[in-house]
Amino acid sequence: MNKKKIQILATSDIHGYVMPTRFAHHTNEALGLAKVSTIIKEKRLQAPTILIDNGDFIQGSPMTYYQQKYEKKEQNAMIEAANALEYDALIFGNHEFNYGKEALQEAIQQSQFPWLAANIQNEHGKVFTKPYIIKEIEGIRLAILGMTTHFVPIWEEAKHIEGIHFQDAFEATRQWTAYIHEHEKVDVLIVAYHGGFERDLATGELVEADTGENQGYQICKEIEGIDIFISGHQHREIATKLFDKSVVQPGTKGICLASIELTVEVDDKDNIIAVTHEPFLIYLGEETPVDAAIAQLNTPIYQRTEKWLDEAIGTVKGDIRLKNAFDARVHGHAYVEFINKIQMAVSGASISATSLFHDEEGGLPNEVTMRDIVTNYIYPNTLKVLRLSGNDILQALEQCASYFTIENGRLAVSPSFKYPKAQPYNYDMWAGIEYTFNISMPVGGRVTTLTRKGERLDLDAEFDVVMNSYRATGAGNFDMFKNCPTIKDIQTDMTEIIADYFQQHPVIEATCNHNWKVIY
Template sequence: MKKDITILITSDIHGYIFPTHYRDRSDQPLGLAKLATYIKKKRSAGNVLLLDNGDLIQGSPLTYYHSKYHRDTENPVIKVANALGYHSAVFGNHEFNYGLDYLRSVVEQSEFPWLSANVINEQTGKPAYGKPYRIHEIEGVKIAVLGITTHFVPNWEDPNHIKGLKFGDALETAKVWVAKIRKEENPDVMVVSYHGGFERDLDTGEPTERLTRENQGYQMCQEIKGLDILITGHQHRSLAGKVNGVTIVQPSNHGQKLGEIQISLFQEGDRYKIDSSSSQLIEVANLTTNKDLQELIADFEDQTQQWLDTPIGEVEGDLSITDPLETRLKDTPFIEFINKVQMDATGVDISNTSLFNNDSPGFGQKVTMRDIVSNYVYPNTLSVIRITGQDVKDALEQSASYFNVVDGKITVNPSFMEPKPQHYNYDMWEGIEYELNVSNPVGERVTKLNYQGQSIDENKEYEVVMNNYRAGGAGNFDMYIGKPLVKEIPIDMTELIANYLLDRKTIQATCNHNWKVVQ
């Protein structure tokens, strides 16, 4: 007897339910409410397993608003996920951003299990808050789904948000559990749902980025015996195909695409065996919005939109951004403003920050919460670390690798664009004076570096404020790893920016031109 089963996968939804990016109210090709149209249609036609691969509950203004002001109420994202009938979800790294109390509430409200075999309770040594795996039976076919989370979470997360947890190596944990599940459960289909991605080319195995073991998907396909399906995420890439005979998928982010895996099985005795499997990506652009799903949280969405339009302050001067590349080539009022907020919050006189993506519009004359969250898109807090002048120089050299010179023009290094844009890994500083000559070889681009009018002392220590993500060394800033933590500000930057504006009512756009990039 033949059986056909469909697995539908979402990943990195980041709280985007409605088809909006929240910078305005325009309809955009994204969001779980659009994907729901295809999910419901597919479910009505056959055997469907619906899985989420992590980073579900954090990342949009709606989730931020809930976590900050309404965390004791029903979680709108989980309300939608319950209505859609997810079979399971995996903990992504961003599930921990709002703290463990919030995460416990999410797990308790969910009508589906959360999975991760390598997020471990330090005291018990067992998987924390969720289960390692789940067995799904669909018309006699036994499907095992093992959850695995990227073990790099401690590199980024506020330690208070993961207190009492440890994160086992994703690849090694998956090996152990797949063997255990195969032996004890004897499933017909073995799925690993891994909130992580690939550091190697899927066809050649050649490194596509620095090999950090953050994204071990390729190795999983090569080294895990008995693996049939590998679901990936975390990198926000659009991938479908096979690696070493293992069917893989990665369905982008923000609900822009849906992963679909088709499995055809035949019966042999009392078991089913896979005859064939394939994967594809469903484009949300071709789907209409499911109104019933929207209606579930329409009131809370309206509250979020009203909150976003709340005026915070006014600007005298120009804090707009018209050209993101130009913004990264020389000091501008907007970047200087963000650094000033960071220095004001921490009381130090050296700061760095990023222009996180190319969609940041800067501020107009009147600033609302919508303007703030449109520009500062991550739930970062601030850390002050003590580093040497040599560390400052090394960090500037790392940032300078963001640029290439092609045909006499400064361009962005492709390594910061593939496999996903990483504009957030280029930092701009306030409190020092520096010049980067990007015609020089990588590693020799810092041609000027002063502090208070004098050449910086490479052996002297300086206190520098930056976001918590960077302070942990993320983005290949290894020079920060293990450096003394002087101070933490456990308030999200969006709130710090809002408070800065509320306290002053009107701010001046200033620019001291303390740095530039030349060729």
Template sequence: MSTSQLTTVTILETSDVHGHFFPTDYRSSADLPLGLAKLATLIDKERSVNPSLLLIDNGDFLQGTPFMYHYAKYDGEGIHPAAQALNTLRYDAVVFGNHEFNYGLKLLHKAVDDSACPWLSANIVGATDGQPAFGSPYRIFTTSEGVRIAVLGVTTHYIPHWEEPANIEGLVFQDALKAAQRWVDHIRATEQPDAVVVSYHGGFERDLMTGEPTEPLTGENQGWEIAARLVGVDVLLTGHQHRQIAADLNGVAVVQPGSAGQAMGKVELAFQRNEVGDWQLCGKAVQLLHVDESVQADIQLLAMFTQAEERTQTWLDQPIGTTEGDMSILDPHQARQGDHSFTEFVNKVQMEMTNTDISCAAIFTNEARGFGEMITMRDVVSNYIYPNTLKVVRLTGRDVREALEQNARYFTLNDSKDGVEVSAAYLEPKPQHFNYDMWEGIEYELDIRRSAGSRVVKLLRNGEPLASDAVCDVVMNSYRAGGGGNFDMLKDKPIVREIPTDMTEILANYILDKKVIRSTCDYNWKVLF
């Protein structure tokens, strides 16, 4: 067969970059194997071989670093840095992630309007007209050889469970699986492309090998269903879970490139001409391109954002207060087994800001280190990495107990000297330390030696047992108040008060006002094992 009758189309996918343009985690000055500037080097290398490749971002591009936070809250001028990066690297399309909405619709629309490439979403529609809210559900891309590739964008429809209502006002998030099938059918019937790519900001709810559920089937992740049951899909680009996947599922090429620019997905589609001269898909290959220690950052991309990055770094290193006593987190695992001065501080700020006497908060990551003697903005944003707001939720004593039982599932027993470890469900498919809360304003004990669902062996309020029908107002972050993290007992409860200010700002302003933060710990709770 003549080589003129064969051609290959390359698709590159980034996802969950989370504002990591520079190769840093903002906790130190170390040059790390991550970030869009290093992915840019890989993109250039791939383009040198195939100039006509398709470059797709699968969402969660606008939020996740102090750089993006500083732009959203303090700079806000000129072209949105996300759009600058997308335009410079010549992205062909972007899909909306759930974190795109964190800073509100005005800033999101700015990023979309500033971008030269389309932002795709088939299942985010207007509440009044039911039409795609951002214009383009899909795009057809035609290569120089005449191969026509359809790229459809869909986004996890679970966003209303997490996001501030004001940030998604006027939008409806349709079921991603149903919307994808409806639009794939439309594309196949009307466009007759040579291949269909679904770029889905969502992950996999089942094991790719066995099909067994790996999480509660809430609808947050529908990747397995899309690949296994939808007709007419050739490639499924995924994200959201921060996993690194390159596989075949039911004949569909699936890929997911992790997070923070640590890797990029690569899909190669082989086509040959059939007897009537049309292109026919005849082969697929998927792989991950990793940013290893040998990959250098693209100097030109870094130069575009040097001044903005310098402003961010200056802002991060501004001292805003001091501590009196130890508020450092030496071992996050230990800090989650008994009351700690840092989590008590966060809870007390939440209670004071909302005039509430019960609070819950999490140590979001194992990189959280609490506060040293001098507190800077870097310390605040390194420990509290999400742009959550606060909500006061009215619960019953039964709801509180059920929430604590859910927290207790974070732990499981082991035979090591530690005696207790993090449950696999909180480590796979990605670490979910942010879904374990520590409470203030009640006294409680969790006994991990008991079976799940019966581990709360002590629950007191003001020294008395907390009755099941008692009414409690509890302050928590907006993600948890929406039931995020499988806390269904908190979902749809009455909202007593809301503080529409990012918690990072609340903490920073609190420290700036007090100047000296005294370390305290009342040891109101502990884990038994």
């Protein structure tokens, strides 16, 4: 009896981070594809290897934003790095579509590896790219099947996915798994799914609304014939077994690398006796060296990005820096008011809603650069003005109020906004109205006051409200927005809108009118 070793390595949700920095101040952080590459090269010396990226690869960092904005005719920097790393396949993430079809098609054409999308179809009903590939290593046949959460149309601008259709990921996985086993006679089936888990992996308890955005648990439980399940989208760090499948999810921005070690036992005639697999996560550290070859490829666009980020934009009088995001969500903050003020100014709407995208420190210093803007406003959102009824506004506020709970007599973030994925961006703060949340009341009945200009808001009246394009789709459990008419669609990235605002108002004053209260 002989044993053969094969490694499956996986990245996911890299979001455009190559160099070991978040583009704030530190330049040697434990993240980035250039450091991940060092580990990949070391692992490749140990055993035959398959390398997969599980999506959200080409969008998300200031560098990718800069290139798409100013250097889009050049070779895509992320694809250049991926080609150098010799990926075997890349899966479509939902953010792959953010820059539009033309940018995505160029990235695909530049790639020296296949993009897999078994549940994404073109306008003719054909698979958008390839559903799966077969790799034969050491006489072992392995299939890699690619899937993407079918919630992309809920979040994405319609023009970015025109003619593209997304099939239910669970149903597509079941169909293609059966097809592969019937027609390909594989020894190992790997499903790489840009989606996460809707249930607790230990208890099976539902931990988010059963919408279909994340179907990983259902796929692992109900579909036979899958050996390895690579997940993503939720930015979690997972390496475990679930229903006899090896399951991984390697965080975000390259903070770790997923590794599944396959052991194939064969007899003297090379017939397979048994296949076993174990999942691991390999974490980067500050001491992890940068791969010089990847860094050299990335340096030109990285340096231009750094120079652009340090360009001065404007001045703030007063304090608009953000130290405590939770406190800002409870009491209001000058930075939040500033964003809402810009949204109302550019749209003409008299009511606005915005959110803080993360829980880290942020806001703007007194001398503002592009770095300050893009590190605070991290998503490529545009703006939309929706016509809402007063009741729509009330229901949206009730959804926002569900962000809070009371733990040990103190105000805290509801578990549903922390697990299985942190969702601070799904709590909105509003301007142009006044309101009070009483968190001691049941969810759905927490808005105890709602006024506009001191008068009780008419729930039957209509109001034009500006918000980012993500929220305007109804994403984040804001279903009340889905069928509301769009009055204005502002097709300019929010970072550019903020920069333009500073050009028109080179000096702004920090103000906060505290138009809402959270009590308990």
